[in-house]
Amino acid sequence: MQSDAISRSPGAALAALAGAQFTVMLATSIVNVALPGIRAGVGLSDSGTPWVVNAYGLAFGALLLAGGRAADLLGRRRVLLAGLAVFALSSVAAGLATSPTVLIAARAVQGMGASAIAPASLALVMGLFPPGPGRGRALGVWGAVSGAGGAAGVLLGGVLTQAWGWPWIFHSVALGALVVLAAAAAASVPRTPVTETGRFDLPGTATVTLALTALVWGLTSARGSGWTDPTVLGAFGLAALLLAAFVLVERRHPYPLLPPRLFRTGRVAVGNVLMALLGSVWIALFFFLPLHQQQVLGLSPLVTGVGQLPLAFAIMLGSALAPRISRRAGSTATVAGALLAEAAGLLWLARISVHGGYLADVLGPGILIGLGLSVAFVQLTALSVEGVPQQDAGLAGGLVNTTRQVGGAVGLAVLATLAGATTGRAEAAHQPYLEALTAGYRTAFAVSAAVLATAAALALLLARRRPAASRGEAGSRPTPAAHR
Secondary structure, rough: HHHHHHOHHHHHHHHHHHHHHHHHHHHHHHHOOOOOHHHHHHHOOOOOOOOHHHHHHHHHHHHHHHHHHHHHHOOOOHHHHHHHHHHHHHHHHHHHHHOOOHHHHHHHHHHHHHHHHHHHHHHHHHHHHHOOOOHHHHHHHHHHHHHHHHHHHHOOOHHHHHHHOOOOHHHHHHHHHHHHHHHOOOOOOOOOOOOOOOOOOOOHHHHHHHHHHHHHHHHHHHHHHHHOOHHHHHHHHHHHHHHHHHHHHHOOOOOOOHHHHHHHOOOOOHHHHHHHHHHHHHHHHHHHHHHHHHHHHOHHHHHHHHOOOOOOHHHHHHHHHHHHHHHHHHHHHHHHHHHHHHHHHHHHHHHOOOOHHHHHHHHHHHHHHHHHHHHHHHHHHHHOOOOOOHHHEEEHHHHHHHHHHHHHHHHHHHHHHHHHHHHHHHHHHHOOOHHHHHHHHHHHHHHHHHHHHHHHHHHHHHHHHHHHOOOOOOOOOOOOOOOO
């Protein structure tokens, strides 16, 4: 049987599943270097430009819970393949777009495909590798491709934009998705029997998706319209009402999108809270850093992309070392230390200046950030799925990706607003444009450092309060085994 073949050789399956995760993360950051060209090519405004990133991240984050539930109900391999197909087709549509509406809509559909890929592939990894050193190493690979996908996206985006133009960043992502689809459809990824019963929580999915859309739209619009603008305040009010409706729907639905039982196992709640804070600065980093390199330092898209290689290597190194560090120092100390290391790197990055350069201002902080980010991501992923039964593995994978993506969308909106406000005040004080722009980026990096320092303190605090049944290290307790 196919599942038996997989149990004898899980390496090929892990490679295909890691490739799927890499493609999803690549699509998050590959547009960042190309944003100036995309803005000119389709006629985007300054306020509309962040939506090229946010449309993908928001659809991805808002639908991940539904994607995870679909994987548990319909079979994880089936959902993975369908998600890759949708992802590839929408990537082609984004590359052919000639207007802001078509481009942003294609990016949203791309995020929908990603919302099926990520939880299904993570659940398959959990099924292939039982708790212990093997799962730790598999999650190390997972963290490496997740973080490296973000950094590699900047490099590939720079190369393709300079060589053939911005549409090819989307065409290349489509090609990558098709390659992964072919590999996943082969014998390497197991067919998963469906053992769960129930039905989709459509009201819950609709209310939480609309709530998150209203929230991020309000945060993004506040940058240009101001926080007291009636439209912005209306968006926040609508988001609050829809979130309240989501809570009511979840209490009454027989098969809720987010069942309370998920938070009674392991350290799921702790891991997801911290992952949301990590995600709030993750996407913003790969948004602001390439803009600083191009708009302030004057680097070309290609040179900007090459400049991300040390960051990518640091991410891969940190992901490989994370399980070993956790075994020696403990998961809580590892998470707190990694978050503080990344915060230190961001604080260092907050010293950038108009008259600086890549070697002086970007290289060192980038390496430190990459090491901290990757170790924290691997450990928080492990915490977020610790103790979860295999029948809820897809949902747990969807939840941890949801908190990271939604945290990233909200974080980018807030940090872009703060950076824009700082730049506006500096220009009002008659500072030169590049100095004003740099002041805005410094604000974004400094606030990001403060968020991560707070997350490190919260990790130590929550660890002291966790239930007695959850005091083992991440991945140390067995969970029911099942081929899914």
